[in-house]
Amino acid sequence: MNRVLPQVTGTPRILLGGLALAFLGIAVTFVLDPYRNYQLAIVAAYFCATAGLSVLVGLTGQLSLGHAALMAAGGYGYALAASLVDGMADGGPGTSGDEGTSVVRVLAGLAGAVVVSGVLGLLLGLAGARLRGPYLAGLTLALVIALPAVTAVLRGVLGGDQGLRAPYEDVPPALERLVALEQWHAWIAILAASVAATGLVLLRRSRAGLQMRAVHGDETAARLSGVPAGRVKVVAFVASAVSAGLGGAVLCLVTQSVSPGAYSLAFSLLLVVAAVVGGLGSLGGAAVGSAVVVLLPWLIESVTTALDLPADLQQRLSGNLAVLVFGALLVVVTLAWPGGAAGALAARRAARSQQPPLTER
Amino acid sequence: MDRLVFLLATGVARGAVFALFALSLVIVWRAARVVNFAQGAMAVVAVFVAFGVTAATGSYWLGLGSALLTGAVLGVVVERGVMNHVPAGNPLPGMIVAIGLVMVLQSGLGMLFGPQHRPMAAPFDERPFQVGGVPVLSPYDVFVLVVAVVVMGVLALLFTRTSLGLQLRASAFAPEVSRLLGVRVPRMLTIGWVLSSAVAALAALLLVPTELGLNAHSADMLFVHAFTVAVVGGLDSPVGALLGGLVVGVLMTLVTGYLGATVAPVAVLVLLATVLLVRPAGIFAAIEARQA
Numbered sequence: 259m260n261r262v263l264p265q266v267t268g269t270p271r272i273l274l275g276g277l278a279l280a281f282l283g284i285a286v287t288f289v290l291d292p293y294r295n296y297q298l299a300i301v302a303a304y305f306c307a308t309a310g311l312s313v314l315v316g317l318t319g320q321l322s323l324g325h326a327a328l329m330a331a332g333g334y335g336y337a338l339a340a341s342l343v344d345g346m347a348d349g350g351p352g353t354s355g356d357e358g359t360s361v362v363r364v365l366a367g368l369a370g371a372v373v374v375s376g377v378l379g380l381l382l383g384l385a386g387a388r389l390r391g392p393y394l395a396g397l398t399l400a401l402v403i404a405l406p407a408v409t410a411v412l413r414g415v416l417g418g419d420q421g422l423r424a425p426y427e428d429v430p431p432a433l434e435r436l437v438a439l440e441q442w443h444a445w446i447a448i449l450a451a452s453v454a455a456t457g458l459v460l461l462r463r464s465r466a467g468l469q470m471r472a473v474h475g476d477e478t479a480a481r482l483s484g485v486p487a488g489r490v491k492v493v494a495f496v497a498s499a500v501s502a503g504l505g506g507a508v509l510c511l512v513t514q515s516v517s518p519g520a521y522s523l524a525f526s527l528l529l530v531v532a533a534v535v536g537g538l539g540s541l542g543g544a545a546v547g548s549a550v551v552v553l554l555p556w557l558i559e560s561v562t563t564a565l566d567l568p569a570d571l572q573q574r575l576s577g578n579l580a581v582l583v584f585g586a587l588l589v590v591v592t593l594a595w596p597g598g599a600a601g602a603l604a605a606r607r608a609a610r611s612q613q614p615p616l617t618e619r
Numbered sequence: 620m621d622r623l624v625f626l627l628a629t630g631v632a633r634g635a636v637f638a639l640f641a642l643s644l645v646i647v648w649r650a651a652r653v654v655n656f657a658q659g660a661m662a663v664v665a666v667f668v669a670f671g672v673t674a675a676t677g678s679y680w681l682g683l684g685s686a687l688l689t690g691a692v693l694g695v696v697v698e699r700g701v702m703n704h705v706p707a708g709n710p711l712p713g714m715i716v717a718i719g720l721v722m723v724l725q726s727g728l729g730m731l732f733g734p735q736h737r738p739m740a741a742p743f744d745e746r747p748f749q750v751g752g753v754p755v756l757s758p759y760d761v762f763v764l765v766v767a768v769v770v771m772g773v774l775a776l777l778f779t780r781t782s783l784g785l786q787l788r789a790s791a792f793a794p795e796v797s798r799l800l801g802v803r804v805p806r807m808l809t810i811g812w813v814l815s816s817a818v819a820a821l822a823a824l825l826l827v828p829t830e831l832g833l834n835a836h837s838a839d840m841l842f843v844h845a846f847t848v849a850v851v852g853g854l855d856s857p858v859g860a861l862l863g864g865l866v867v868g869v870l871m872t873l874v875t876g877y878l879g880a881t882v883a884p885v886a887v888l889v890l891l892a893t894v895l896l897v898r899p900a901g902i903f904a905a906i907e908a909r910q911a
Contacts, residue, residue, distance in 0.1 A: 321714055
């Protein structure tokens, strides 16, 4: 990997890498059809959340089952902020289809998502800093199960079971001839994902990242060496939550709505599957994992539809078969390849680069 | 006032089930240092078997026996087949594998039985007795309370008064020393899983007739409640599980009764967060080790 531009190192290299990947992603959208671009946007949204979760679990060992709730927080933050900007623009002279307002609206929405998911992440992180092992997992599990109830209690703001609608984001007039709607959404999703990923990479290789690994390795020893273990865990959780919130915001932008039904426990567990299958702590692995959890259900659905099964059986298999496969993957990967896809790849690379054994002297 | 009495009584019955399920979590935590996130899904499998047996034979008691048996067998299968191969020393892989089991079991049940809720009949009347014109407990609630108290008593006797219980406790607290003294530690681990999973199956079987009906996700909320109970009581303390169960059961019933069912999950979340922030290892937990 170090063969390209070896003179650029450190933070500039990471920023450049993030930019290059974003451009690569945007270039790819030109060869995909609209439905593939839609799937790409969804994968990018899932990637934001999975990357946050993967870094959190891999670096600090804190297992969160509530990242779906953090995504939902991002989605609600986006919908509230974007609708607010929309309302102000409607009152003013400009129309809501204006290119300027559209950009402001998306940016305000993303900022809203960052704030709301960041605050929720801070609260959870403060709890998580005091908890170990199963307790944090249980608390986040309770959070994601309570999500529909929370939206029902705050019906006035969050719209209850119906959720909120987000403003429709059309392609800006300047790009209308060049890109389709799905492609434009994929661009936004890719940009958000690359911002999230770059931030996480920078965090991982910073001083804080080193401290996170120290706390994960042995919390007592880390504390004795002067690492503020609690603060380190909180920082990790907030970063992870903001990344998940960006994912939720993208999902809200693409689907134009956010509702508690979409962010169920099953979805939260799906994110865990993506993070584990890709390899905990690895961002490349998170990309692989999120592609797997988006594409595999779709593949299975296509196959079962093509098989021409009886309607009753098809209805039972729908959804369940994918979850069965994911659950089995989770068990098998954890037992057989604890590093996930990224770990398996790294092991192969290490084996290949190793010197051949000295058999003849 | 009548309403309060009724809710308190129902809350105690509901709390007994929570306590029973929480006790199953405590047993497996003490034996294997694993919070079994799959406990709810495993219990629902057992309840489905009981449902089938009751439907085939017409006897609730055969169903109850088959649920206990299925729970025990599932305990062996999960421990020997899966959990035994999980690397020790770090709680993370165990939790992740348990979550994988939840997904496999629930989706498997969903494929076999579909998404609908199947109503399950209680063996006794569910209309409450009137005491001085005030509705209190139904015969079924009394049955649940009696079963819970008997099971807890038997477990307490087993753990404190028998040689097997002593071996179970010894291998949980000091596996190396126990092995040197001739205790078959792996077997004790399996027995811990069997006990835990059978008790969980019983708790789920007692709960389902009072709820919407039987479905792959019937025990999801029970697991969350029981986890809350186990945390309130401390995962290491059976007495804590009992008291925590009663507290959570009464609290949830009061919240549901006065504020509505939609608020109940929020109340669980608030209670869990409060307890965890004030006493991170639960109210009845002893201090394990200094953390610097």
